[in-house]
Amino acid sequence: MEILKVSAKSNPNSVAGALAGSLHDNHSVELQAIGAGAINQSIKAIAIARGFVAPHGIDLVCIPAFTEVEINGDEHRTAIKLIVEPR
Amino acid sequence: MEILKVSAKSNPNSVAGALAGSLHDNHSVELQAIGAGAINQSIKAIAIARGFVAPHGIDLVCIPAFTEVEINGDEHRTAIKLIVEPR
Numbered sequence: 001m002e003i004l005k006v007s008a009k010s011n012p013n014s015v016a017g018a019l020a021g022s023l024h025d026n027h028s029v030e031l032q033a034i035g036a037g038a039i040n041q042s043i044k045a046i047a048i049a050r051g052f053v054a055p056h057g058i059d060l061v062c063i064p065a066f067t068e069v070e071i072n073g074d075e076h077r078t079a080i081k082l083i084v085e086p087r
Numbered sequence: 088m089e090i091l092k093v094s095a096k097s098n099p100n101s102v103a104g105a106l107a108g109s110l111h112d113n114h115s116v117e118l119q120a121i122g123a124g125a126i127n128q129s130i131k132a133i134a135i136a137r138g139f140v141a142p143h144g145i146d147l148v149c150i151p152a153f154t155e156v157e158i159n160g161d162e163h164r165t166a167i168k169l170i171v172e173p174r
Binding site for chain 1: 095122123124126127130131133134137147148149150151152153167169174
């Protein structure tokens with residue numbers, strides 16, 4: 001599954017475009033976000049991407065889950081992964 | 088559809104419990120959140136609620152969308168609604 005890392009500074013429209021493009025090639029895409037700002041941008045991106053793909057008959061849903069990510073080679077932090085796929 | 092309002096100070100475990108309880112009585116539940124902190128708590132609550140209902144054979148998904156809410160009777164703000172329902 002392709003993973004798109006989203007930060008608090010990511011542009012939701014850009015992430016939505018990347019998400020829609022990636023869903024053209026993959027069944028599911030994972031957005032990975034650490035912190036409230038990054039999760040906020042991810043959720044906005046998914047709402048926008050729903051509009052991009054809806055005219056093609058695709059109803060996107062998202063599945064939120066916790067995950068552990070490694071930062072700088074050894075530090076571990078809890079991140080949120082949002083698995084996005086057609087219903 | 089029942090609406091649960093989530094704030095940045097909401098406890099994700101408590102929201103998850105309310106969500107799971109509400110899904111027992113309704114097909115879908117809407118979480119309504121304004122701001123990054125509230126969206127963060129909502130997403131954590133959905134991830135936790137997935138664990139509550141999974142043993143009952145329910146695979147929860149969420150559909151993020153934009154909505155307008157009225158605050159203090161006249162001010163309008165853009166909020167995020169997260170529609171949560173079984174896949």
